[in-house]
Amino acid sequence: YIKEHWKEDVFFGHQIINGANPRMIHKCRKLPSNFAVQGDMVQDFLHPNTTLDKELE
Numbered sequence: 001y002i003k004e005h006w007k008e009d010v011f012f013g014h015q016i017i018n019g020a021n022p023r024m025i026h027k028c029r030k031l032p033s034n035f036a037v038q039g040d041m042v043q044d045f046l047h048p049n050t051t052l053d054k055e056l057e
Contacts, residue, residue: 029056 005011016025031037039052046055 031056 002011006015037052042052046052
């Protein structure tokens with residue numbers, strides 16, 4: 001099961017929350033200046049009434 005599902009977000013979240021160090025993961029509030037992704041590149045993956053900038057707040 002692990003071999004087939006380790007790249008899935010749900011499985012990753014389960015492993016992090018139930019792992020040895022659940023506080024290791026945290027919310028990103030600012031993208032690095034050299035981060036190549038722009039808001040319009042991910043807009044299709046966000047809820048209709050939000051933007052990448054709003055999600056980072």
